Amino acid sequence: MKHYEPKLVCFSCKFGWGYLADEEELRHRIKNWVPIICSGKIDTIHILDAFKQGADGVLILGCPEGDCHYQDGNYEARKRVYLVQKILGAYGIEPERLRIELAVDPEGNAIPQMVKEMSDAVAKLGPVKKVKERARTAAMAHR
Amino acid sequence: MAGKPKVAICWLGGCGGCDEAVVDINEVILRVVEVFDIVLWPVALDFKYDRIERMDDGAIALSVINGNVRNADQEEMAKLLRRKSQLVVAFGACACFGGTPGLANLRTKKDIFDWVYRDAPTVVNPEKNYPKTKVSSNGAVLTLPEFYEQVYPLNQIIDVDYYLPGCPPPPDLIVNAFMAVLEGKLPPRGSTLAPHKALCDTCERNKTKPSRIAIRDIKRIHEVEAQSNTCFLAQGILCMGPATRTGCGETCININIPCRGCFGPVEGVKDAGAKYISALASIIDAEEEKDVKRILDKVNDEVGYLYRFSVPASILRKRRVSEVEEQ
Amino acid sequence: MTKKLTINPITRLEGHGKIEIFLDDNGGVKDAYFQVVELRGFERFCLGRPAEEMPRIVPNICGVCPSPHNLASTKALDDLYSVEPTPTAKLIRQLHFNAFYVEDHFIHFFFLSAPDFVLGPDADPADRNIVGLIKKVGPDVGGKVIDIRKRCREIIKLIASKPAHPEGGLPGGVSRGITSEEREWIKETADDTVQFTQVALGLFKDLVLGNKKYLDMVMNEAYKLQTYYMGLVDENRKVNFYEGKIRVVDPKGKEYVTFDPRKYADHMGEWVEPWTYVRLTHLRKLGWNGLIEGEGTSLYRVGPLARLNVADGMATPLAQKEYEQMFDALGGKPSHHTLAFHWARLIETLQAAEDMQRIANDPMLTGKDIRNMNLKLKKVGIGCVEAARGTLIHHYETDGQGLITKVNLIVATQQNAAPICLSVKKAASEYIKNGEVKEGMLNRVEMAFRPYDPCLACATHALSGETPLEVIIRDSTGETVKTLKRP
Ligand code: SF4
Ligand code: SF4
Ligand code: SF4
Numbered sequence: 001m002k003h004y005e006p007k008l009v010c011f012s013c014k015f016g017w018g019y020l021a022d023e024e025e026l027r028h029r030i031k032n033w034v035p036i037i038c039s040g041k042i043d044t045i046h047i048l049d050a051f052k053q054g055a056d057g058v059l060i061l062g063c064p065e066g067d068c069h070y071q072d073g074n075y076e077a078r079k080r081v082y083l084v085q086k087i088l089g090a091y092g093i094e095p096e097r098l099r100i101e102l103a104v105d106p107e108g109n110a111i112p113q114m115v116k117e118m119s120d121a122v123a124k125l126g127p128v129k130k131v132k133e134r135a136r137t138a139a140m141a142h143r
Numbered sequence: 144m145a146g147k148p149k150v151a152i153c154w155l156g157g158c159g160g161c162d163e164a165v166v167d168i169n170e171v172i173l174r175v176v177e178v179f180d181i182v183l184w185p186v187a188l189d190f191k192y193d194r195i196e197r198m199d200d201g202a203i204a205l206s207v208i209n210g211n212v213r214n215a216d217q218e219e220m221a222k223l224l225r226r227k228s229q230l231v232v233a234f235g236a237c238a239c240f241g242g243t244p245g246l247a248n249l250r251t252k253k254d255i256f257d258w259v260y261r262d263a264p265t266v267v268n269p270e271k272n273y274p275k276t277k278v279s280s281n282g283a284v285l286t287l288p289e290f291y292e293q294v295y296p297l298n299q300i301i302d303v304d305y306y307l308p309g310c311p312p313p314p315d316l317i318v319n320a321f322m323a324v325l326e327g328k329l330p331p332r333g334s335t336l337a338p339h340k341a342l343c344d345t346c347e348r349n350k351t352k353p354s355r356i357a358i359r360d361i362k363r364i365h366e367v368e369a370q371s372n373t374c375f376l377a378q379g380i381l382c383m384g385p386a387t388r389t390g391c392g393e394t395c396i397n398i399n400i401p402c403r404g405c406f407g408p409v410e411g412v413k414d415a416g417a418k419y420i421s422a423l424a425s426i427i428d429a430e431e432e433k434d435v436k437r438i439l440d441k442v443n444d445e446v447g448y449l450y451r452f453s454v455p456a457s458i459l460r461k462r463r464v465s466e467v468e469e470q
Numbered sequence: 471m472t473k474k475l476t477i478n479p480i481t482r483l484e485g486h487g488k489i490e491i492f493l494d495d496n497g498g499v500k501d502a503y504f505q506v507v508e509l510r511g512f513e514r515f516c517l518g519r520p521a522e523e524m525p526r527i528v529p530n531i532c533g534v535c536p537s538p539h540n541l542a543s544t545k546a547l548d549d550l551y552s553v554e555p556t557p558t559a560k561l562i563r564q565l566h567f568n569a570f571y572v573e574d575h576f577i578h579f580f581f582l583s584a585p586d587f588v589l590g591p592d593a594d595p596a597d598r599n600i601v602g603l604i605k606k607v608g609p610d611v612g613g614k615v616i617d618i619r620k621r622c623r624e625i626i627k628l629i630a631s632k633p634a635h636p637e638g639g640l641p642g643g644v645s646r647g648i649t650s651e652e653r654e655w656i657k658e659t660a661d662d663t664v665q666f667t668q669v670a671l672g673l674f675k676d677l678v679l680g681n682k683k684y685l686d687m688v689m690n691e692a693y694k695l696q697t698y699y700m701g702l703v704d705e706n707r708k709v710n711f712y713e714g715k716i717r718v719v720d721p722k723g724k725e726y727v728t729f730d731p732r733k734y735a736d737h738m739g740e741w742v743e744p745w746t747y748v749r750l751t752h753l754r755k756l757g758w759n760g761l762i763e764g765e766g767t768s769l770y771r772v773g774p775l776a777r778l779n780v781a782d783g784m785a786t787p788l789a790q791k792e793y794e795q796m797f798d799a800l801g802g803k804p805s806h807h808t809l810a811f812h813w814a815r816l817i818e819t820l821q822a823a824e825d826m827q828r829i830a831n832d833p834m835l836t837g838k839d840i841r842n843m844n845l846k847l848k849k850v851g852i853g854c855v856e857a858a859r860g861t862l863i864h865h866y867e868t869d870g871q872g873l874i875t876k877v878n879l880i881v882a883t884q885q886n887a888a889p890i891c892l893s894v895k896k897a898a899s900e901y902i903k904n905g906e907v908k909e910g911m912l913n914r915v916e917m918a919f920r921p922y923d924p925c926l927a928c929a930t931h932a933l934s935g936e937t938p939l940e941v942i943i944r945d946s947t948g949e950t951v952k953t954l955k956r957p
């Protein structure tokens with residue numbers, strides 16, 4: 001069987017993650033990495049678009065609870081993620097393909113590791129099902 | 144006759160409500176009939192399918208098409224009208240976004256057939272019959288159009304020039320649309336012939352909306368007696384107003400029922416649900432993960448609330464880029 | 471060589487339909503099929519939806535007949551939550567329903583049926599429409615019809631948002647009450663409607679009873695079909711649109727069974743044929759006996775004439791008088807004369823209008839108590855009303871959260887689908903002999919299926935002299951032999 005390497009998109013908040021690291025160097029180690037200012041800036045549409053463009057998983061890294069520079073950006077992000085997970089499920093896409101972590105890692109060394117862990121988990125799920133098959137999965141839920 | 148612009152009004156997979164809505168413009172319909180030459184209106188006039196086929200391409204000035212596409216006949220009709228028409232208006236939620244029947248896109252054709260023709264409690268089907276596209280019965284050959292695996296909004300089948308949303312669209316916007324065509328005062332192609340604002344912006348109850356809503360509990364419509372003058376969201380009742388285009392005249396709000404989004408997303412937004420998620424998340428008053436879950440789990444039918452009229456047009460439902468490339 | 475006539479499109483159920491007529495070797499009519507060519511799967515995609523949202527989703531099944539779906543669904547919720555609507559809520563729902571009955575029955579009668587009677591089935595099609603009708607009966611009548619339809623739709627809008635897609639309806643009640651100012655114009659509308667319906671009935675009777683040719687046509691064998699009949703009746707066995715028990719009478723008029731609508735699955739069976747997307751309803755205990763009438767049939771009809779056939783009378787005084795007169799003229803009960811559906815429809819309109827009057831004058835109408843909040847979820851709910859075109863059943867089951875796990879729907883036109891095949895066959899047989907299709911066949915076939923379902927094909931007559939009918943005669947290879955169209 002062909003080796004399957006899932007496509008993962010990682011958004012991380014610049015205030016909490018890898019701000020002391022050399023961004024270029026980190027970029028080499030993390031594919032599809034999108035550093036942003038505050039996880040609260042990630043709109044639902046960005047997440048859905050990532051899946052639409054072919055992502056098999058999306059990982060969001062925000063500042064720790066109580067430590068968002070914009071007060072509640074990370075909490076907002078977490079609420080959105082929870083709702084999007086529910087939507088994904090209803091559409092026949094496994095909710096585990098979307099994750100959010102609220103923590104801090106100035107060196108950013110943990111990011112490649114977290115991406116790898118999530119990639120492995122997503123690899124077990126396989127690629128996102130095609131539209132047609134997803135209907136089948138969603139339908140099964142109501143059997 | 145020859146001088147009048149030709150208009151076709153056609154339904155595909157619709158409920159007829161959109162045609163009723165055209166009839167509901169009452170007196171104005173008589174004027175429409177006067178100034179336009181209606182060449183096709185299957186529910187109301189002679190079904191001149193052949194005649195349409197024989198017309199020159201582009202001979203019809205305007206085709207107003209309601210309903211979605213779910214079978215081979217409907218697809219054929221949509222394509223024929225596109226060829227023959229200068230302008231195509233997607234009329235109503237079904238044509239614009241798929242409509243409520245688009246909720247079926249989260250199920251399979253087989254699932255529907257098995258229930259309808261085999262499992263429903265009243266079915267008596269010892270011969271295990273299923274409808275077929277071609278069948279001989281008693282020496283006669285009968286045909287049915289093929290039922291597709293999913294529902295398509297019009298713009299996934301043909302190019303659409305204008306959109307008129309609503310389930311069904313309201314009389315004033317219908318009249319405006321006809322007049323705009325007649326007077327040549329149409330906005331740029333691709334526009335939606337309805338206001339750009341969100342329903343909340345025109346809703347009377349917006350005045351009662353506190354500057355910062357904080358919901359600690361989501362309530363279902365049967366669980367509470369909704370106040371008739373307070374914003375639904377402020378009462379913890381899901382209302383799609385923040386993410387829905389205005390233009391319906393707040394008809395549901397007026398009968399004290401929250402909006403479910405039949406007008407589709409506000410201008411510039413491609414996915415109504417995504418917009419709503421952001422709006423809803425911001426008013427949920429919880430920080431602890433378990434509180435967030437407790438509150439949001441009351442949104443027990445995400446798709447049914449957030450995408451009631453728009454599953455086929457939603458980002459997740461359209462084919463992924465990789466799937467398109469594969470073909 | 472089998473010849474085939476196609477009539478496309480003719481009516482709607484869950485959408486569109488067509489009629490195919492096949493000729494035998496001798497050129498006589500062998501079979502006629504009324505095919506419903508569409509399916510949308512509401513019963514499946516409603517799974518997972520919160521039950522209380524159903525009255526807002528199911529009206530999309532049919533935008534011509536959305537109110538009955540809205541109300542059957544709302545009543546299914548009452549049952550699901552074991553709750554009775556408050557008296558005021560019930561009045562408001564019935565007001566909505568009566569307003570719907572009036573506007574729907576009227577548009578059917580005036581736009582669709584009346585031209586046949588008033589102008590005659592053989593009149594020039596250019597005149598045989600509402601325009602011709604107005605010419606003959608005067609512009610006042612036409613204006614009045616449009617006016618009453620508009621005002622009734624205003625009532626629906628007041629109570630249920632958009633008339634083509636009602637959105638209100640909650641278990642145990644309604645979402646909005648009625649004010650005393652609103653009562654005033656509702657009252658006026660009701661009064662005007664009662665008055666005008668009597669005018670309409672007078673018009674119809676003058677024509678039919680006063681003209682032997684028409685009465686003969688109504689009584690003609692070509693338009694007769696002997697089936698069972700089904701409809702709701704109240705405790706006094708009077709016609710009721712909103713509630714009651716389902717009564718079935720046999721082709722002789724004898725009671726076959728009366729049952730609680732919750733028991734519908736014991737009595738209604740749905741047969742599946744490969745040539746149509748609609749399931750063919752029949753009396754389950756009799757078994758599926760195919761497309762036959764009279765002795766041995768298991769087919770039943772629903773709709774206006776069926777309701778009058780199963781009931782002992784009308785629930786309101788003016789309508790009752792009309793009821794007696796109609797059955798007198800038709801030679802007793804039950805009446806199998808399909809064209810009498812039109813007459814029955816007007817009598818029902820009168821009952822709906824009188825009932826609207828009763829409600830408009832009821833002090834409770836403007837009550838504030840519009841919700842009964844004492845809800846107890848019992849996981850199964852069945853709601854039944856008489857839709858304008860016949861008995862309508864919504865059956866829902868839910869999980870402990872009130873989320874839908876099962877939906878079964880029996881809709882009116884599906885119950886008439888098999889009888890429509892037979893009615894078309896009979897009417898066509900009179901006009902197709904030895905492969906010759908006589909002039910006027912189109913009209914006659916049209917008249918045979920029209921009593922069952924109006925759809926907007928009515929407006930056909932409104933806007934042009936042409937009709938939606940086209941008959942293509944094909945030989946067995948599918949080659950078109952002849953195309954018949956209206957002149
Ligand atoms: S948009 Fe609504 S009214 Fe129009 S066809 Fe679709 S379901 Fe019917
Ligand atoms: S959320 Fe609903 S009730 Fe509140 S202002 Fe917006 S549209 Fe009106
Ligand atoms: S309130 Fe919402 S659901 Fe109701 S008609 Fe307006 S846009 Fe449609």
Ligand code: FES
Pocket residue numbers: 013014015016037038039040062063067068069070071072073074
């Ligand atoms: S600043 Fe890091 S999540 Fe808001």
